[in-house]
Amino acid sequence: MRYPALLTDLYELTMLAGYFQKGMHEDEAVFDLFFRKNPFKGGYAVFAGLEPALRYLEELRFSDEDLAYLASLGSFKADFLDYLRTFRFTGKLTAPPEGTLIFNHEPLVTVEGKLAEAQLVETALLNIINFQTLVATKAARIHGACGEGVVLEFGLRRAHGPDGGLSAARGAYVGGVRSSSNVWAGQVYGIEVKGTHAHSWVMAFDDELSAFRAYAEVFPDSTVLLVDTYDTLKSGLPHALTVARELRATGHELLGIRLDSGDLAYLSRQARHMLDEAGFPKVKILASNELDEFVIDSIRREGGCIDIYGVGTNLVTAAGEGGGHLGGVYKLVRHAGHPKLKVTSDIAKATLPDRKRLLRLVEPDGSFHQDVICCEGETLSPGDWVYDPANPAHRKKIPAGVRFEEVREVCMEGGKIVKELPGLDACADRCAAQRKKMPNGTLRLYNPHIYKVSISQKLHDLRQCLMEESLKA
Structure with missing residues (x-):
């Protein structure tokens, strides 16, 4: 550029x-x-x-x-x-x-x-x-806090303008966050781009299960389902498991689920238990929602079972004390x-x-x-x-x-x-x-x-x- x-x-x-x-x-x-x-x-x-x-x-x-x-x-x-x-x-x-x-x-x-x-x-x-x-620097701190977990940069919509988003994706990569939701950063810098779907996808369908099934039909080998639109444990996770079984029956596997609200340590522990009990131990748990190095450290100390952390605002704006x-x-x-x-x-x-x-x-x-x-x-x-x-x-x-x-x-x-x-x-x-x-x-x-x-x-x-x-x- x-x-x-x-x-x-x-x-x-x-x-x-x-x-x-x-x-x-x-x-x-x-x-x-x-x-x-x-x-x-x-x-x-x-x-x-x-x-x-x-x-x-x-x-x-x-x-x-x-x-x-x-x-x-x-x-x-x-x-x-x-x-x-x-x-x-x-x-x-x-x-x-x-x-x-x-x-x-x-x-x-x-x-x-x-x-x-x-x-x-x-x-x-x-x-x-x-x-x-x-x-x-912020990326290195976040990456260090997540232990064996993976961090994705999800911050474009909160970045300080278009070039702020592009520069943030590049800087985050140097600090250890090696993938981004920013497609422009993927084009310019060759950064791996990743993403799931928004709550609006679920809300655009008559019910949550129909939304999950439709997404899995379109992306059968890269399905990550956002499970907190209505009720994470009573609705989102059971519906995700239904789709996971249907994918497996057709030769595919559910890649992951995403938690975007609530007590992430507790919900991730419960989600891991439900996934494992249902025979899906390899399904990844991705978490987002105003994460930073301190929140991630707290989640891990409380026994959270998160594999992937999607960090947006606090990374691309380098927010935090000092x-x-x-x-x-x-x-x-x-x-x-x-x-x-x-x-x-x-x-x-x-x-x-x-x-x-x-x-x-x-x-x-x-x-x-x-x-x-x-x-x-x-x-x-x-x-x-x-x-x-x-x-x-x-x-x-x-x-x-x-x-x-x-x-x-x-x-x-x-x-x-x-x-x-x-x-x-x-x-x-x-x-x-x-x-x-x-x-x-x-x-x-x-x-x-x-x-x-x-x-x-x-x-x-x-x-x-x-x-x-x-x-x-």
Whole structure:
């Protein structure tokens, strides 16, 4: 899907025009995209949205219609609009592979290039990466809560507009939810599409049994019956069992039933008992109705017998305490050969200057110990001091025995993608594998342990020096 050049805030264009007017537009610049708080009050986030972001950068063009509209605003001079006519992104981008577990304060995406180019793309990169990362994180939490169960993304009708639904389906896939009701997402991204029928199907027939029989006749090998239109246990389940027997008599099998209301833990236990007693132990039980990771966790703790969870609203809108938005920001960290720092009275909101590396310290058993942000070209060793970026008074030494892994890689040079991008399955596999490597307690839904992210001595000293210089200015 191609994003237009005007997917931006007006102030990006006014700044761009100002840089152009002042002759600064070709200055060297480096920007970092990062977030300050893990979403959902959780212990991690899942990086997503990189491929769409890279495609946007590679295809960025101002059309004649775009330029005509900008001219109509009356704010931009003709020579600036002529400059936009041949505008291309020619910079460099460094980022983690999609599906990588990431944490607050870390430089996720670093954009290097001409000031005008790196500035203009701020809004679009935040729009694409913030949302897909947020949904991927929500999906990973939901997927983790369901144990051996399967999750389907059912949220298109509640998503934030058509592209919100499309982007949510993609982000959810990276987080581990590998099927969707969204047919457009199936076409665009190759996601497996699944669905059942609505209550209106049942209500359109004279009675529930007739509705079930009609659906089974049309889809004999993929019949999933919604059993709660009237009375789940007294009507829906008995009628579903009648149809299951009729299907079996013709060489087919009922695939599943769906519960969409009521006490899902209780109803699923009763449904499992009724299905098993009737000789249908392989019929799946699918549940929907405002599910999220906490509801799913509760259902499982109460002995629910659900095989498949259809999660809609709370997944595609990333709803929940500490959710709704990622809070990603995009800050200038180097300009015209000099490191830059956003100074604030709150050290937790001060930026980390200059080009940086993001290293993951890995234990001998493959588990993650902590992440360290250091300066470009800096080498770290066990025994080196590292500091909490939000509270530099807290420091610790890098332990012996860990190995250092680069979290990020260069994926765009000269405005062209230079890294083969993995498919969605590989991204989801990466997420699942990395979750297994997290320290104990960091994946908990309630009060998770905080995964440590530190800055190196050299980066700490650089930030302190720039802070002191700013106070003298």
